Amino acid sequence: MRKALFSAAAAAALAFTATAAAHAETVAITNARILTAGPAGEIASGTVVFKDGKIVAVGAKLAPPADAKVIDAHGGVVAPGFFATGSLLGAVEVGSLGNDLSVNNPEIGASFDIQYGLNPGSVQFPVARLGGLTSAVVLPIPAGRRGGDADEEDDDDASQYTAGPSDTGSKSHALFSGQGAVITLNVGDAILTRPKVAMVAPFGAGGATIAGGARGAEFVALKEAFADVRDYMKNKAAYDRAGYRGLALSKGDLEALIPVLEGKMPLVAVVKRASDIRQVLAFARDEHIKVILDGAQEAWMVAPEIAKAGVPVLLNPLDDRPESYEELAATMDNAGRLSAAGVTVALEATGGSSREREMRYGAGNAVSHGMAYDAALKAITINPAKIFGVADRTGSLEPGKDADLVVWTGDPFEPLSQATAVFIHGQAQPMTSRQLELRDRYKDLGRPLPPGYVHP
Structure with missing residues (x-):
């Protein structure tokens, strides 16, 4: 260089x-x-x-x-x-004091929208700008995950995923973490570039815990939830006059999921293990929805399948430790191998809201582990812009x-x-x-x- x-x-x-x-x-x-x-x-x-x-x-x-x-x-x-993808900017100041990226409410899951909690006066914005960041993709985190900063958020203990304040009744709301937004990091109040850019849902061990303890249970619950949304779309009038069968999701969540089923909003699948990635790809194909893989520590193992499906991947280029059984094959070669296979890759922010300025260091590390320089540049610029629908602007x-x-x-x-x-x-x-x-x-x-x- x-x-x-x-x-x-x-x-x-x-x-x-x-x-x-x-x-x-x-x-x-x-x-x-x-x-x-x-x-x-x-x-x-x-x-x-x-x-x-x-x-x-x-x-x-x-x-x-x-x-x-x-x-x-x-x-x-x-x-x-540069883009800070999977960012905490505007939603977290000090992780130990909470965040505006998750919610525990039996009526609010898919309908949770982070755009309303973003703080344009965050003291983290100037720090990020000095690291060359001008935009951020801010995504919700699954319900029940502790804290709000990345050093806490990235703890992979599946027991952190909970269904909300109650262990009784339907947990369908917690299958979906809510909707993300693209923001700019400029001085002033007008920071929202595009709201409702994606719906987030945890898979693997986290999704299994929410659904009742097994991975298979989550896919059954998700299919039932999407079936409910389709029924709701066909029978809105009967639903509104209480003349239709009971549905597990609230009306707000049902409405929020309609763009996902119409192919207008992608589903960000938080997933790590190669076998779980295969299941997510199959699920997306069966349900005819657009999907984005997030985390994807073992994605390199199924790179040809991801490329064939045309599915983009968001990943932390520094993930290389087997911190759980879901990521035994994690490697810093992940980004380079995926990119070489033809997968659209966007590099994620890491280290918490105060360290997202280090995005460029992550890109440099990806290059040192086999990713082409131009591919790494695109992974923090045009690729996230394309993935989240703002490439016509920035x-x-x-x-x-x-x-x-x-x-x-x-x-x-x-x-x-x-x-x-x-x-x-x-x-x-x-x-x-x-x-x-x-x-x-x-x-x-x-x-x-x-x-x-x-x-x-």
Whole structure:
């Protein structure tokens, strides 16, 4: 991987210029190695031009418009803003204090919609932006899983999956964890890019525990739930006047599952083991629904089947420990093997909401374990955009798309490279965070300290 290093003065000057450029009508970033993640591929040295928040031109021999505000990248790298897929951003601040990604309510399962609990003022957003993240796919987590941060959420003890506050009656609501959303990480309140992008459901040991203890029980329960939804779709009037048979799911959950059965909303299947993945693929085929595999630690073992089904996979590229019997074959080669087999792969965020800025490190690790560089870039840019239905707006540097891009001092997968400017919808974002502000406040101990720090 090639690196181009700025001097500190040059980086500071670029950051200042980028901030000022937010108010210009037209902006041109020149003298940059451009990673488009699109049909143009990599441009060794070129220019990106955007106007009114949209990219208007990308090319190698491209003269900036006469009225453009020019930012000289000094041989650095321009890349699309990265996606944090399977993210906690906007829904978790401190995992031990709870989250807005799960619910235990016998009336709310599939109808749970995370868009209403997202916090645009999260202190985690600035930290994520400094890691090159401009978008996030925020997905619910299964009911009963403890905490809210990834170090807790990723605990694979199936006993954490529960059906809700009661052990009596139907548990069908807990078969579905709710609906996710795509958000942008810009400053301001307007962060929702697209709501209701997918329905989430746990499979394997987690789904089995919810359904009563066995994997087979979950598939029976899911088939019954989908049959109820189909009956409800045909008999809404009778249902509304209480003239139809009782259904296990609430009306809200029934309504929420209609887009899944109509093929308008994919089902994100949280699954690990190769045999469970095969069952999910067969289930999706039988029910005629779109499915996305999430986790999929043993997916490499069934890569040809996944590719043939045209099913995308969300995975953590650092998963390589057999932390349960469901992932004995986990390996850091997973992403590379799947990509080589023709599977569309999106890399997931890992380490909790405060560490999602490390997404680029995960992509670099995937490359070091066999994934092609361009494939890894697409796995954190255009692939999640395609999977969750926003590729017409973002995910690659192409004319007509939102100007969501980042200027780097060097290869963004190299840990020493730094983001010097971040644009979302063409607007320059602040290049600071709470952590940096605290660093700057206390690195000079000669300054007057707050009263609580002053010894009598």
